[in-house]
Amino acid sequence: MTKTNAGRFFEDYSVGDVITHAVPRTISGGERAMYHALYPARGALYSSDAFAQRCGLPASPVDDLITFHTVFGKTVPDVSLNAVANLGYAEGRWLAAVYPGDTLTARSEVIGVKQNSNGKSGVVWVRTTGRNQHGVDVLSYVRWVMVRKPGDGPAPETVIPELARAVAASDLIVPDGLSFADYDATLAGEPHRLGDYKLGEVIDHVDGVTIEEAEHMLATRLWQNTAKVHFDATHRPDGKRLIYGGHVISMARALSFNGLANAQMIVALNGGAHANPCFAGDTIRAWSEVLDIAETPAPGVGAIRLRLVATKGALTALRDDDGKYAPDVLLDLDYWALMPV
Amino acid sequence: MTKTNAGRFFEDYSVGDVITHAVPRTISGGERAMYHALYPARGALYSSDAFAQRCGLPASPVDDLITFHTVFGKTVPDVSLNAVANLGYAEGRWLAAVYPGDTLTARSEVIGVKQNSNGKSGVVWVRTTGRNQHGVDVLSYVRWVMVRKPGDGPAPETVIPELARAVAASDLIVPDGLSFADYDATLAGEPHRLGDYKLGEVIDHVDGVTIEEAEHMLATRLWQNTAKVHFDATHRPDGKRLIYGGHVISMARALSFNGLANAQMIVALNGGAHANPCFAGDTIRAWSEVLDIAETPAPGVGAIRLRLVATKGALTALRDDDGKYAPDVLLDLDYWALMPV
Amino acid sequence: MTKTNAGRFFEDYSVGDVITHAVPRTISGGERAMYHALYPARGALYSSDAFAQRCGLPASPVDDLITFHTVFGKTVPDVSLNAVANLGYAEGRWLAAVYPGDTLTARSEVIGVKQNSNGKSGVVWVRTTGRNQHGVDVLSYVRWVMVRKPGDGPAPETVIPELARAVAASDLIVPDGLSFADYDATLAGEPHRLGDYKLGEVIDHVDGVTIEEAEHMLATRLWQNTAKVHFDATHRPDGKRLIYGGHVISMARALSFNGLANAQMIVALNGGAHANPCFAGDTIRAWSEVLDIAETPAPGVGAIRLRLVATKGALTALRDDDGKYAPDVLLDLDYWALMPV
Missing domain, CATH: 3.10.129.10 (Hotdog Thioesterase)
Known part of the structure; x- marks a missing residue:
């Protein structure tokens, strides 16, 4: 009975810990088709190789939120299996486009902890990064969750990360080669x-x-x-x-x-x-x-x-x-x- | 509130208008897999590269109705968002096979209009054409729909297109290279x-x-x-x-x-x-x-x-x-x- | 009304018959994506090309049960359309990994028949083999089903195949090249x-x-x-x-x-x-x-x-x-x- 993953509790997180999440994932046109069946997604750049190429990309990347969900999903067994609440996101940036055939991995660094006054739970902040098979980071974001604390150990030192209220426009990453100079609004x-x-x-x-x-x-x-x-x-x-x-x-x-x-x-x-x-x-x-x-x-x-x-x-x-x-x-x-x- | 597409109404169609439909679409093996999960489709030519190659094709094309639905879907925001009824189809012809990797676009020409006697709606006929990334037409068909007419402008001149009761056998297009000379009925x-x-x-x-x-x-x-x-x-x-x-x-x-x-x-x-x-x-x-x-x-x-x-x-x-x-x-x-x- | 497949009944099986099943099937990344949406499948070897390559394989194969279901599905119209019950499996072996792009066919040999004492049904044993487009067998297994016997012909000679209670460890086939010498348990x-x-x-x-x-x-x-x-x-x-x-x-x-x-x-x-x-x-x-x-x-x-x-x-x-x-x-x-x- 002890071989299954019971998930982490509040006391299992320390600021500075880095968690490598399991199950790297190769994305194909299949995941995109499934995404387009699940949501009424119609973005031309994410639907058509020809449209994407006219915008300077090598092919149509997978929808930006496919990247997000894939990376997020990897973190669940380590971050939110015992989460009482998913409290917020901050400083999320898409760093490189993901194409069919790419393989994504994810890791998270614990950047903050704060025990609640009831002693039964606490808030954990992690910065999660998704990376492709070439070692290029494709996504980074901060998430904080409230996690149960079943034990009665002492409270850790409170560390609350300083997070930007919004990503500055000057910090936005435009994918390599992207140009809307020849953009076809009709299509x-x-x-x-x-x-x-x-x-x-x-x-x-x-x-x-x-x-x-x-x-x-x-x-x-x-x-x-x-x-x-x-x-x-x-x-x-x-x-x-x-x-x-x-x-x-x-x-x-x-x-x-x-x-x-x-x-x-x-x-x-x-x-x-x-x-x-x-x-x-x-x-x-x-x-x-x-x-x-x-x-x-x-x-x-x-x-x-x-x-x-x-x-x-x-x-x-x-x-x-x-x-x-x-x-x-x-x-x-x-x-x-x-x-x- | 004015940025969303309210769709076209009867008075927005004039015979001779050509509408370029939005969102070109690249089809992959993912769309085929989804199609085969949604329907009990078992056509060997659409299931197996090996079977299709024995029939003279370079690979297994996507199911003929995938081509139809993809092209039809593109027309909906421009043709049938305010349709009261989808009245009929005619002169539909598949003109070239579509393979995974192909990108389809669609355009429609208005070929007929007829206001109903109540003045509140009318019938619009369009001939829609799907085209691949090489500029080759893959599908053409006529559809007519009844569309609402909220305004009280004058009725346009009635134009009812002459449509064949059926495509003549001599007008059928057989995909390039197709041969059933070595057809394996068992498979x-x-x-x-x-x-x-x-x-x-x-x-x-x-x-x-x-x-x-x-x-x-x-x-x-x-x-x-x-x-x-x-x-x-x-x-x-x-x-x-x-x-x-x-x-x-x-x-x-x-x-x-x-x-x-x-x-x-x-x-x-x-x-x-x-x-x-x-x-x-x-x-x-x-x-x-x-x-x-x-x-x-x-x-x-x-x-x-x-x-x-x-x-x-x-x-x-x-x-x-x-x-x-x-x-x-x-x-x-x-x-x-x-x-x- | 006679053109549809009514399926086989007990009297339609004779020991030694070989049935070539219809509709060869090419598997793509689409079928894998659909599988991963249907089941909480997380095996790293079946999720990531990079992980599979580190284990000595050329790419991530499709999940082993995709191979099983694809082959099994082909047998249904010939073996179990009139089955009263699916009684058992034995001697199943995966013989080669299946990769996106592979095309699978299936055939079954009847290896046993036994009429039930009521004369209204009987048990049929078949050994089914799945094969890829290179002629390499990828899966073999025995299945037995109870099938209805609507007619009142004589009972066939009973043949009950000898089946191993389990595949011997020495008979297991390890996919070509597989090595866990550099296995990453974290991933x-x-x-x-x-x-x-x-x-x-x-x-x-x-x-x-x-x-x-x-x-x-x-x-x-x-x-x-x-x-x-x-x-x-x-x-x-x-x-x-x-x-x-x-x-x-x-x-x-x-x-x-x-x-x-x-x-x-x-x-x-x-x-x-x-x-x-x-x-x-x-x-x-x-x-x-x-x-x-x-x-x-x-x-x-x-x-x-x-x-x-x-x-x-x-x-x-x-x-x-x-x-x-x-x-x-x-x-x-x-x-x-x-x-x-």
Whole structure:
């Protein structure tokens, strides 16, 4: 009975520890096809080799969130198997595009710990890095989770990392060779370029998707995410399976194509909160708010910072009078994407 | 709120307009695997490189209906987002085989418009063409839909295109190099060759498949078809999601393997009607009727014209006493396929 | 109505008959991606080209059970369409690794027949072999099924094949080039090597997965398995769809990663029983018992013989007081896997 992985608890993390996560993963066109069946993803750069080549890339990379989910999935057995809550993300940066045939590995460094006052749990901060088979880092992000502390050992020294509120535009990495100088907006699906968006502009993405159990489980397994709450209907007293927060992220991002078709590549994750749990039967909708606009050195390539909100009802206020997320809000994500100027 | 695509309405179509559809799409073995998981597709030519090579092709092409769905999906945001009904197909021809790695684009020409007498809607005819990355057309077909007309502008001049009742056998395109001279019927799955089928013969394909929400949504998204009725359970008062008609086409075609295993490649779509809506929980069955038989210039390759009927119950009469489709009939499709002589 | 395959009945099998099964199948990265979405499969050798190359293989092969399901699926229309029960497996051996791009065919030899005393059915034994496009056998196994006998012809001479109770360790085939001399247990996911397992040791794999209709149908179709009981909810009076036994095998094997992450490649199937039917809504759990341990000639490569039991409840006794399988037991499988020493 002792051979299975019980996961780490709060006392198993020390600042400075580096965890090499298991099961390197080769991505093929198969994972992309599955992703496109699971989400209404329509980004032209992630759908067509020809379109990507016209944008200066060697071929169509896999969707940016495939990279994220693959790396994230590897961390689950080591970071969040005993997590009570997934508290936040920061300083996420996509560092290199991932192509079919690439193999990804992941490692995490513990950069912060803080025991809760109840002594029964604590917060752990890790910086996770995904790397390809050439030793090139493809993604880096900070995540913090609340983890149970079953033992009664002394509290570790509190270390709370200083995290940027957002990745600076000057720190965004544009993939090698990317150019939007010869961008075909007709093939991309919408005419709106960076200059057409205004700070504070809110876009209702209109469409809704009702979620099924089979779909979120297929998605979550695809990333080798093993957290049992997503799969085992006997785990909760109410018989519900909690949907992987990343499923909501990908669904909302894909829905945002309608109004943001030219927000082509996610290059930074500034922050994010899974505001309320999502279950099968919920109908996910999304809206976006333009938070910032910036230039990049690449030809014709600008950057747009967006707040992406997923709800399980109609477009509503993000927060109620107490400042808490409204009950219908599932996700509040803050990211940078590249867009033609 | 104005950045999202509201779709075109009747007054937005003029005869002669050419619409370039967005989001070119590269097809890989991943899309094929997904297709084979969604439908009981067993055509040997579409399953095996070795079998396809013995038939003179460089490799196994993707299933003919993958080409159809991919091209059709691209047209949805421009043609059928506000469609009240998908009225018919005609003059469909597969012009070149599509292989993993190919990238497809689509464009449509408006070839007919006719406002309805109520002034609130009209019929639009488009001829859609799919093209690969080499500039070679791979598929062409006419579709007509009824579209809403919210405004009260004057009616356009009525133009009703002349459409062939069926593609003539002499107009069928046989893929380059295809030969059934060395055809292995054992590996294909059935001994029946073209000469074994008689005009008017009816084949009950025996098997049934009960449809799930997750499956039809995976399928519809895979083709980047964005019509919200397929995904959003809050869209209709009864909470049902209307199943994409193409899902029924592919299911029925795959079921028809049992009795038509050698009807290898669809090369023409003569016509088709989605007779009644299909919903999750329906059990789809299919039967075929032999409508015509013809020769082609390729070695050992004949053509069979088939009526393919999908029902959600047992084999029944196609039409009731009034000439309307019986309530259990989902699909009435008329196509040509290539078969060894 | 006579063109469809009605399947073979007991009188259609004679000892010595060789059946070439239809529809050769090319496997791509797409089938692997689909497999990894359907099951929580995490074997590093089957996930990463880089990991497989470090183990001496040219690339990551497809999961061993993909080979099994693909070959098995081909046999269904000829062997088990009219089967009343799938009675057992024996002498299964994986003979060569299968890589994306390979095309598999299958043939079966009838090696035994025994009419039941009621005269209405009989048992048929077949030895099935899967072969790749180079003419190399990749898998061989014996299966026996009970098949209906609608006619009243005389009983054939009873032939019961002698079958090994287990494949001898000396008969296991290690894939060409495989070496665990430079095995990275961190990347594989667990530290336990062959020497860490004891005969009789029982491992509870802890996790559970609740099964959905859409998932088992996707899986079963992916292998072109056409048995109608899996797809047609109108087939049984209770409206339930019987889940393909292979779906339970793959689910249990994938769950066994947790505690057996280094049991990398299945190389032999000694026996197996589908103890009770599985239906959507069941939550599958698994436990393993170590039955034997052996050496192989390959560097650092040992073999572990395991009993893998899938249940639809908690870990229970395998059999009740009468020696029958307990009602919650779904699967009792006996196999050999390769593991680093």
